[in-house]
Amino acid sequence: MVLTRGTVTIDTAACKGCDLCVPACPPHVLVMSTEVNERGYRYPLLLAGCTGCRACLEVCPDFVFEVYKYETPIEIEVEEVDA
Numbered sequence: 584m585v586l587t588r589g590t591v592t593i594d595t596a597a598c599k600g601c602d603l604c605v606p607a608c609p610p611h612v613l614v615m616s617t618e619v620n621e622r623g624y625r626y627p628l629l630l631a632g633c634t635g636c637r638a639c640l641e642v643c644p645d646f647v648f649e650v651y652k653y654e655t656p657i658e659i660e661v662e663e664v665d666a
Contacts, residue, residue, distance in 0.1 A: 585661050589635020589652040593627055598647045600624030604639040613639060631661045 598620060604627050605613045612630040620626050626647075627639070635652030 584658045585631040586656050587631060587633055587653070587659055588656045589633045589650060591629055591633060591635075591639060591651070592649045593629065594647040595620050595626040596622070597645055598624055598626035599645055600626060601644060603642045603644070604648070607638045607642040609636055609638060610634050631659055 595616075599622070600615070600619075602615060602625075605615060610632050612632045613627045614630060615625045616628050617625070635650055637650045640646075640648040640650050
């Protein structure tokens with residue numbers, strides 16, 4: 584279980600793959616996909632643990648993020664990946 588304080592929606596079709604959001608994310612829960620969108624660009628994916636801080640929204644030149652912050656943090660179940 585992971586405690587999360589927020590979430591984001593990502594307009595993957597509008598993303599141009601600039602990668603500015605990934606290093607801007609304080610909890611490090613954004614990663615770039617290996618797949619590409621209809622325009623041929625990689626796009627960010629959200630992992631568990633978002634804080635709703637809005638850093639991705641503030642840095643994105645294409646406005647692909649919508650950020651939602653929960654009033655009360657919630658626990659979400661996360662599948663563990665074997666290394």
